[in-house]
Amino acid sequence: MSITPEQLRFCDSHEWAYVSDKSAGIATIGISAFAVEELTDLVFMALPKVGQTVTAGSEFGEVESVKAVSPMYSPVSGTVVEIHSALVDNLESLGVDPYNDGWIIKVKMSDPSELNQLLDWEAYKKQCSH
Amino acid sequence: MQPLVNLFDLKTAVPGLVVIDSARSGESNMAIDEALLQNATPQWPIVLRIYRWDRPTLSIGHFQRIQDRQGDPRLSDLPWVRRKTGGGAIVHDQELTYSIVIPNRNSQSTKGHNETLYRGIHLAFLENLRKLGWSACLSESCTCKTTAGKEPEAFLCFLRRSPVDLLVGRDKILGSAQRRSVTGLIQHGSFLLRHAQTTPELLGLLDLENGFDPKQHVENSSSISGLKITKNEFEGGLDPNWKTDSQSTQMDPWISFFVASLKLGVSKALQVNWQNGKLSDLLENLDCVVAGRN
Numbered sequence: 001m002s003i004t005p006e007q008l009r010f011c012d013s014h015e016w017a018y019v020s021d022k023s024a025g026i027a028t029i030g031i032s033a034f035a036v037e038e039l040t041d042l043v044f045m046a047l048p049k050v051g052q053t054v055t056a057g058s059e060f061g062e063v064e065s066v067k068a069v070s071p072m073y074s075p076v077s078g079t080v081v082e083i084h085s086a087l088v089d090n091l092e093s094l095g096v097d098p099y100n101d102g103w104i105i106k107v108k109m110s111d112p113s114e115l116n117q118l119l120d121w122e123a124y125k126k127q128c129s130h
Numbered sequence: 131m132q133p134l135v136n137l138f139d140l141k142t143a144v145p146g147l148v149v150i151d152s153a154r155s156g157e158s159n160m161a162i163d164e165a166l167l168q169n170a171t172p173q174w175p176i177v178l179r180i181y182r183w184d185r186p187t188l189s190i191g192h193f194q195r196i197q198d199r200q201g202d203p204r205l206s207d208l209p210w211v212r213r214k215t216g217g218g219a220i221v222h223d224q225e226l227t228y229s230i231v232i233p234n235r236n237s238q239s240t241k242g243h244n245e246t247l248y249r250g251i252h253l254a255f256l257e258n259l260r261k262l263g264w265s266a267c268l269s270e271s272c273t274c275k276t277t278a279g280k281e282p283e284a285f286l287c288f289l290r291r292s293p294v295d296l297l298v299g300r301d302k303i304l305g306s307a308q309r310r311s312v313t314g315l316i317q318h319g320s321f322l323l324r325h326a327q328t329t330p331e332l333l334g335l336l337d338l339e340n341g342f343d344p345k346q347h348v349e350n351s352s353s354i355s356g357l358k359i360t361k362n363e364f365e366g367g368l369d370p371n372w373k374t375d376s377q378s379t380q381m382d383p384w385i386s387f388f389v390a391s392l393k394l395g396v397s398k399a400l401q402v403n404w405q406n407g408k409l410s411d412l413l414e415n416l417d418c419v420v421a422g423r424n
Binding site: 041043065069099 | 214248296312
């Protein structure tokens with residue numbers, strides 16, 4: 001089933017988190033369509049390794065567009081359990097479907113309550129419209 | 131991605147510092163720029179730093195692989211350093227380099243547009259070079275390869291083309307690249323004045339004087355704000371014994387041109403009250419160790 005932005009939580013730095021099964025405590029993380037549009041043509045993405053720990057608000061990877069390098073910040077804290085390695089060779093899919101085929105990493109959350117600090121879709125849309 | 135100050139939303143002028151630095155090693159140059167970015171705060175001025183390199187040096191883009199320089203044996207003997215910004219590798223020799231650091235300001239909108247500053251600076255160089263008689267234009271083409279492309283992009287920046295790169299004739303003479311961070315934005319740029327010995331095929335501005343009209347040059351030289359440049363001064367090229375600081379009133383005419391064009395370019399994105407400053411004054415306020423390195 002396709003994920004829609006209404007199901008996600010967002011950072012003000014344009015990353016999103018999605019939790020399909022709260023009992024498993026695993027968050028899928030990506031970047032928003034707004035961010036992809038701002039970044040324009042993507043040419044490279046650097047991802048963490050499986051097993052690496054990430055911290056909410058801290059950098060977990062970098063993405064290079066034609067003329068800029070931008071960090072990506074984790075919405076939650078925890079341990080990386082899966083990376084979307086195929087995405088690195090097909091960054092165009094981020095522009096097509098950033099909320100499904102464009103997922104970037106999955107994190108086993110150490111503190112799921114951090115999700116409460118994130119923006120819902122309506123609040124995020126409002127931020128982007130400023 | 132970290133929210134970036136929205137350059138369009140700045141209603142009032144912000145303070146800016148122009149630092150004309152001495153020539154340094156690649157390691158030192160990049161360490162200084164990184165310190166300026168990492169330590170930027172909302173209260174920090176915009177810092178425009180102009181500099182050269184104390185020996186011909188290869189800087190490679192943030193994501194480039196250093197082993198890829200083996201594809202061009204001429205580059206193997208050069209000292210090298212990695213930039214925090216993206217883009218292709220640059221041989222820093224007969225060129226001028228700039229970095230501009232724009233701090234994030236909490237009171238501003240959380241979205242930004244990196245194209246504004248990039249385009250503004252390149253358009254300013256275009257305008258000023260045209261006034262002096264050079265046939266400058268924007269590339270309006272792109273050799274960039276997204277991951278769907280099969281062929282890797284050229285290793286050297288000046289062999290690549292993106293739409294806002296500045297050309298004279300067919301030759302690229304100015305390229306820039308950016309990095310965003312939690313503290314702000316840095317943009318690096320390189321203005322190629324003459325070809326490097328290592329890469330003679332990459333012509334600089336002064337190698338391209340066929341399209342240069344000295345008469346028009348002299349007539350128009352006073353039309354550029356802040357510039358007092360004579361024909362003779364231009365012909366000299368860069369001062370080979372670069373020893374400068376921001377307080378010098380007898381700057382190399384190319385530095386004057388460079389600073390005036392950069393200020394004009396930034397002014398297309400936001401209002402800045404510029405002052406001249408010294409790097410040592412800035413670094414005294416930073417908890418870093420780059421001040422004494424060279």
